[in-house]
Amino acid sequence: MTTPPLGLRDQKKLARREAMIQAAVRLAVERGVENALIEDITAAAGVSHRTFSNYFGGKAEAIAARHLDRARGVAEALRARPAGEPLWDAITHAALSPYKADRKRPDPEWTASIRLMTSEPSLLGEFLKTNAIAERELAEVVAERTGTKVTRDLYPRLVAATVWAAVEVATDKWLSTAKPAPITQLVRNALRQVAAGLPDPSAG
Amino acid sequence: MTTPPLGLRDQKKLARREAMIQAAVRLAVERGVENALIEDITAAAGVSHRTFSNYFGGKAEAIAARHLDRARGVAEALRARPAGEPLWDAITHAALSPYKADRKRPDPEWTASIRLMTSEPSLLGEFLKTNAIAERELAEVVAERTGTKVTRDLYPRLVAATVWAAVEVATDKWLSTAKPAPITQLVRNALRQVAAGLPDPSAG
DNA sequence: GAGCAATCTTGCACCCCACGCAAGATCCCC
C-alpha cells in the first residue's frame, strides 16, 4: 500500500512510535492510567521524556494512536472498493476491513485500548476525537463516491457520522456483553439498521 | 421544571458556576484558549483558583458546561412528548427544543462556545464527550418509548447516536456557512435524511 | 436567635505534564 522504500531514519521513527504506544497501553492497563507515568512509559520504550512529547500530544493521544491507525483504514478501504458497488454494500465491507487482519478474535491490544479509553473519563475525549478524524476522512470518500460535496451537502457527513455511530455502538455492545456475537456480525447488523432508517419497532 | 425551592447555599453555587462558565467562555474567545489562564477566569468570576477545580475538571469542562446543559435538554424534552406521537416526530420536536428559548438567532454565547470547541483541538474532546453524555441519556428515553432495552438491544443506542450525528452535522454546517439557512431547518432536514436511511443519491 | 453540625471555600504544597530552546547525535545523499 503505502510503502515507498523506508529509510533507516523513518524505520527508527516507526519503531519508537510503536514502542511508545505499546508501552503506554500496557502500563495503563496494568496499573491504571493515572499510575502509568509518562516517565515510566518512556523508560519502557527506551526514549527520553522529551521525545514522547515530540510524538504525542499527551498520554491519551499515545493510547489512542493504535485505534486511530485502525479507524483511518475504513476510509481507505472504502476508496478501494469497486466503483460500481452499491454504496451501503461498499460501506459495510469497508467498515469490516479492520477485522480482516484479525484471526477469529480482534487484536487483544486494540481491544484493551478501546476498553481503557471508553472506561477512563480522561481518555474518552481523545477516543471520540479519533473517531471524529476517521469520520471526516470517511465523509470525504463518501462524497467522492456519491457525487456530493462535503462543504455543500449534508449527505456525505450524515452517512459518515451514521456509519461511525453504528460501529461505535456495535463495538460497545461487543465489549460489554459476556458472550457476545462476533463483532463483525454486530457491525453488519448495526449498519443494516441505520441504512434502513431505524423505523420504530413498537409501531407495528 | 426542576425547581425544588433552592436554598441560599445552592443559589450561590449556581451563581458561582454561572459566573465561571461565562468568564471562561468570554476570556477564551477574547484572547484565545491558551492565553485565558484559569487564574484570569477565577479572578473574573470572583472565586479562588481552588474553587474552580471543585466545580470543573478543567478549562475545557467549564467551557463545555453550557452546551452540556443545553444538550441534556433534548432527552428531557423527548420524555415530555405525548406517548402516542410517532417516534421520529417526537425526536424531531425534542431535538429542536433547545432552540425554543432563542428568539430568531441561537444564543450568541452558546454559538461562541460551540465555535470555540469545534475549532480548538484542546477543546474538541470535551465537546464530543458532552454530546456522548447527552446521547446516552437520549438512548435511555428512546428505550422507554420503544419498549427496548439499552443493555440488550442495539436499537435505542443507534437511534440516539444517529440523532446526535444529525444534530452535530447540521450545527457544523450552520456554523461554517456564510449565510446559512435557519439552524432549525437544517436540523429538521438532517433528521429527515437519517430517518429515511440515507439512500444513495447517485443510484437513481 | 443562638449555637452546633454539615458543607463549602480557600490557601498551601506537591507532582505531573506540555513546550521553547539550544546542543549534541544521527542519518541522508552526493
Next chain:
DNA sequence: GGGGATCTTGCGTGGGGTGCAAGATTGCTC
C-alpha cells in the same frame, strides 16, 4: 567521507490538577 538536514535529548519554565486541613458560611434545631 563530509556537510547539511533532521531528530533526540536535557534543561528550564510555567500551567494545571488534587489531597489536606483550616477557616468561613449556611442550615437546622431547640
